[in-house]
Amino acid sequence: EAGVAQSPRYKIIEKRQSVAFWCNPISGHATLYWYQQILGQGPKLLIQFQNNGVVDDSQLPKDRFSAERLKGVDSTLKIQPAKLEDSAVYLCASRGLAGGELFFGEGSRLTVL
């Protein structure tokens, strides 16, 4: 079974530029999450999708971050404009059943200069 796929693995941009990350969850998983992990911290939930609807985006900085999950499969997370403090690893995760195991991708490491 293929795992959660993410791209790009690494991205370096200058502040005020934009960036987009892509995630393909495990086949059949209805729930998809985007997490932000700053160096030395645990992952923090940014947004949760159930199929193509948003369940929780309370911690998403909506002035600069946006995310979508068209057709309830792949998802894209965008940052525009980026700030220095957005430097982090952006992790995508998926889950098949409520209360079931969460599976993570390898993450996309963003450096903002």
Add this chain to the structure above:
Amino acid sequence: KQEVTQIPAALSVPEGENLVLNCSFTDSAIYNLQWFRQDPGKGLTSLLLIQSSQREQTSGRLNASLDKSSGRSTLYIAASQPGDSATYLCAVGGGADGLTFGKGTHLIIQP
């Protein structure tokens, strides 16, 4: 708001020792608890998932326990090996919600 604390923040032990990592959470109304491993520059690998109705789960040399009423979980690693060196993260979930993570325990096993 759920808060998850992991102690110790870092641990270094000689190969072969048994060790215990601790996790505590402030809201006992959890649906499940999951332990992950994270290698440098990598994503999170799921180790064990404990449902709120369970007391423990075992996988190979790993054993995780859950005491929901006291808001605690432990991850026991038997006969540690250098390959166990990684950061171990504890996370609690509320059913359909996402997980709330601790900051992790950075573990080094000395050969």
